[in-house]
Every structure is written in C-alpha cells, then in structure tokens.
Amino acid sequence: MISRAIDVIEIRDCELQPQTVIERLQSNLEQRWAGKESVDFVHSGPKALRPGHLMQVEPSIAALNFPGLNEALIDLTLHTQLDEPQFTSTVPVVGKLIVAIRSLWNRVSTKWYVLPMLWQQSDVNTRTATVLSSMAQWQEIQAQHTAALQHKVAKLEARLAKLESEEYR
C-alpha cells in the first residue's frame, strides 16, 4: 500500500506553504501510483538490508563455521587497553600514607617512562584487533560468495539433470 504524503513528509518552513506542497505531492502520488502496489522491498534484496533487519543480529555464515568468533573479537577489542595499576592498601590508619608514598614513588621513578610504553602497547593491541576484525569481515564476505555460488551450482545442476533426462527421453 502506498503511504500518504501527509504521513511521511514534514515541511517546517511556513513560507513554503506546506499544505499546498503536501496536496500537490498527494495528487502526484495518486496519479502515478493509482491501482499499483507499493514496491516490495521487504522480500527483495539481501536479507541483512531488508526493512526491519538493519539492526537484527543474526549469526553470520562465517560465525557459524567458527562458533564464538564474533564474541571473541568483541572480547579482544574490549581488552586492548592496558590499565595503570591503582595503588590501594587495606592497612588501617597508615594505609592512605602507604598509597600516597607508592603513588609518589611511581610518579617520580617510572611513570614518564612506563606510561608511554603502556600507550604504545595499547596502540599495537588496538591495531591488531582491527586487523583481525577486518579479516573476519573478509571471511564473512567470502563465505557469502561461496554460499551464493553453491546455490547457483545447485540450480545449474538441477537444470542440467532436467535437460539430460529430456535428452534421453
């Protein structure tokens, strides 16, 4: 069913005389689409892109061949960043002092040297996770191609079998 213009289009500039534009639009819709059904996008095109499917997570072919792949990649990416340890102490009374001294010592002795290395390693981890994720995408694309080819081959084989059976009849 064709949607009505007034349900779909919103014109906020009053100088454009929205009502007049909507009426013209509705008239065009009625003229061009009278008696026609709306184009069926719900059942055509790649399933992943059909209306209503955009954010539906369905197991990909590659993920089916390698269970847990997507979860593993998310987990890897979530763990790419190295964290600085935070000093704590459960020692009563002087605990805060111990933490302060250790933090101060860390700041003076190692922070400026170790921290850039932490960032460097985090950067390497991030890049590694990105590359692996790209490889997983590539694998999914290849898996989709293979599935499409298998489907085609099956159809061709069926046609061939039919032709052969007709030939021998």
Added chain:
Amino acid sequence: MRIYQLTNGMMYGDAISNHVLEIDARLRAWGHTTAIFSGYVAPEMEGKVRPDKDYVAHLNDADSLLIFHYSVYNPNVRLFQTTRARRLLIYHNITPARFFYKWDTGIAAQCDIGRQILRQLADCEFALGDSDFNRQELIAAGFSPEKTGVLPIFLTTDFFESCAPDPGLKSSLRESGDVNWLTVGRVVPNKALEDVIRVFYIYNQYINPASKLYIVGSQYVKFYVEQLKVLVADLGLHDQVVFTGRVSDADLVAYYQAADLYLCASYHEGFCVPLIESMYFGVPVLARKSTAVPETLGHAGVLFTELGYEAVAEMAHLLVEDQALRQRVIARQKARLDELSPQRAEAALKFALSHFGI
C-alpha cells in the same frame, strides 16, 4: 592562559579538525597561549599540531585548561582523565554500537568502549555538545545539566571558497544532463544507505530514468558495503548508482556543485556536516527526521518521518522539477546557514570559558 586542545585525528578537510583549528584561532586572538595535540597528525598538519604523546609534559600543569574533543574512542582519552589541568569536554557524538553489531564487531566494540568511557568523563568541569541532541546524550550519560552547553560547529566558508572543483569531473557529471542525487559521509550502517538506494530506485524506475545517485564517502565497513552493492545489483542499478569512495576536496566540491538533490536517510547523526555543505552549495536537502538532523536543518530543507519510499521519491521529484519550490527551499537553507554563523559559535565558546573564569 594556557589552553590546550586534544583530539583523535587532525587532517585537512575534516569537519572536527576544522572546528579545532577555528577554536584555536579564536583562543589565540583572545590572547591565550595555545597548542593542539592529536592521536593522528596528517602530514599537512605537521607544524600546526603535535602528537598527543607530547601532552604528557603538560599533565601536571594545573593552571592550564585542556579541551578534549571526543568523537571516537582513542587511548588518548586517558590523558584527559589523568591531567591535573582544568577540563572541558567537547562531545561530537559516538554512533551507538548496535548499528555495527552485525557488520563489524571491532567497530561495535570500539563504539561500546567509547560510550562506556563517556560516563567516566562526567566529572570534568564543563562539557559541550555540538548540538542540543549531543548535549542531551551527555546528560543521559551522567553529566550534570548545569555543567553542559552547546557549541555549534564553527562554519567557515573559506575552505570551500578556496577550493575549486575538479573541472573534468564537474563537466562529466553535468554532461549527460541526468538528475544527480548525492549523499555524502562514511558508508556505515547508521546512515541507512539502503534506504537511499531504494528511494532512488523508485525515482529512477518510475519517475525519471535519466538520473544517477552518487554515494560519496569512505568505505571501511566492508561487509555492509558489499551488501549495498548486492542490493544495487539486485535492483538493476549498476549504471545508475556510483560508490565513489573517499574523494579529494576538489572532487567533493564538484559533486556538490553538480548535485540536484541531497538525500539523507541516516538514523543517527550528532550534527551532520554534509547538510551544512549542501546548504552552502545550494543543493536542496531531503532528510530523515532523526536525532540531530532536524536541529541542524532548523526550518530549512524537507524532512521525512517514515518510509514511504514512493512519497519520498515524489517529494524528491518536486524538489528537482518545481523551480519555484526549489529556489524557495534553497533560499531558506541559505538563511539557515546565516543562523549558524561563526559569531554564534564564538559567543557559545566564550560562555563555556566563563565557567573557568576565563
């Protein structure tokens, strides 16, 4: 005062990079000492921008102000979290991870981390969104409303004025006399480019076969791009839909100047700079009413609220063919550009700085 800016990447022609440079120029003009630090520094920015690691030397400078631009997860967020400087966050929005789950787990995870960390930044002294939509997201993430504001993107037309279109491309785009539809931006799932393609299909097959759709923007979600190309093939639009990939500035200007209509079907935008660019180049905008899009357009352009593919395609046809309507829409878009003048952004920046006694 010493005011530093920290960001994810600085490159020529990028909206956030331009914004950072414009802020820097204002701060200098107002007498402050400034520096820009960035995770990625494109070769053309060397000299103007320093690598983010250089900011480490300023971590203990408690009398300075650090402005952090947050648009994507970057490990340098830790510098913002650990600095002793006073802290101002500018949030440019991070796309919700749900748009990427089925397409790219790596990007989905990065969006997730980015949004999780946003909540941890709520203890900064003041935070700005570049739209009220972004400001509302800050509040939802735990920022106190009275410590938030809106700083619109600094719109400077100098860049476009100084950038000539590629003459060969522009004439080839105009040569055939086809009606050119344009959509610009990263080819990512939240932009719902499949809807753009479907609306164009209706227009091309039932209204005007002499038409082309140009999808301009970087393509890094490979599986999504692949599926869009399958859709184009299934609809028999090989010759009518062009995926250009990322283009040079001269080519981008040529695409805008040769465009008859800009269509945006995006489900999620924090600001949407291509809408502004379309207004600047006099291209009528037809856009989905979602997230920050209506705010950026103001009363300009035309919105669609649902699909309605046929109704949207017919509206596109009116915007292309009805010259009187088209010119009125373009004039309103130009007026909207004036409302988003740099002076308005300057005032908002001054207001934000006043929270730091500057």
